[in-house]
Amino acid sequence: MVTKRKQTPLRRVKSKRVNDGSKWASRPRVDIYSPSEISAMNATSRHSGVVGNRAIVPRVVEKIVKHGDVILDFGAGKNAVQAQQLMNKGYDVIAYEMGKNFNPLYHFKDALNYRYNIVYASNVVNVQHSDEQIYNLLSLLHELIVNDGKVVINYPQSPRYAVKQDGDIVSTKEVEDIAKSIFYRVTPVRGYSAPVFILEK
Numbered sequence: 001m002v003t004k005r006k007q008t009p010l011r012r013v014k015s016k017r018v019n020d021g022s023k024w025a026s027r028p029r030v031d032i033y034s035p036s037e038i039s040a041m042n043a044t045s046r047h048s049g050v051v052g053n054r055a056i057v058p059r060v061v062e063k064i065v066k067h068g069d070v071i072l073d074f075g076a077g078k079n080a081v082q083a084q085q086l087m088n089k090g091y092d093v094i095a096y097e098m099g100k101n102f103n104p105l106y107h108f109k110d111a112l113n114y115r116y117n118i119v120y121a122s123n124v125v126n127v128q129h130s131d132e133q134i135y136n137l138l139s140l141l142h143e144l145i146v147n148d149g150k151v152v153i154n155y156p157q158s159p160r161y162a163v164k165q166d167g168d169i170v171s172t173k174e175v176e177d178i179a180k181s182i183f184y185r186v187t188p189v190r191g192y193s194a195p196v197f198i199l200e201k
Helices: 035-042 056-064 081-088 131-143 172-180
Strands: 070-074 092-096 114-121 145-154 185-189 196-200
Touching: 056 081, 056 114, 056 145, 056 196, 070 081, 081 092, 114 131, 131 145, 131 172, 131 196, 172 185, 172 196
Parallel strands: 070 092, 070 114, 114 145
Antiparallel strands: 145 196, 185 196
């Protein structure tokens, strides 16, 4: 059963070009993936394992959400399982997905045109294919939150696809350092099997 989202007003945001002087300042952040990159990420959508009630990131979101917050599930997966479960608990959640995983029954196509109190990306950072993609993704998530908003991400040990120019896989510490170059505060959340971070503007 699809849960209908409450009609909470959203804040519209314009997409901008990255112009921060970094080595990754080349593409508009809302267009950070090529069609082949989207296809590769679509193939990682999971229906079993640590999803739904077993997923770590939505549990962290539940600990920090406040009454009236609007939440975005970025990279929600084909059936937006985690977003649906949070909605069934009474939270105001919008699910976003792209490429062939987009389904109008579950996902809001124009979700990236708004700002949110909380944005979470569960099992999304680890399927980026480079440190540049991780930077672009986190920059986009930074733009999608209001000034006092928060982003929650995880970086599971497996799979990890992001490869640096030297051929090494991007480490948890390097993901944290990339986040620190974008966000005002980066807080590791302890007590979970995979690295989880709360990122604040």
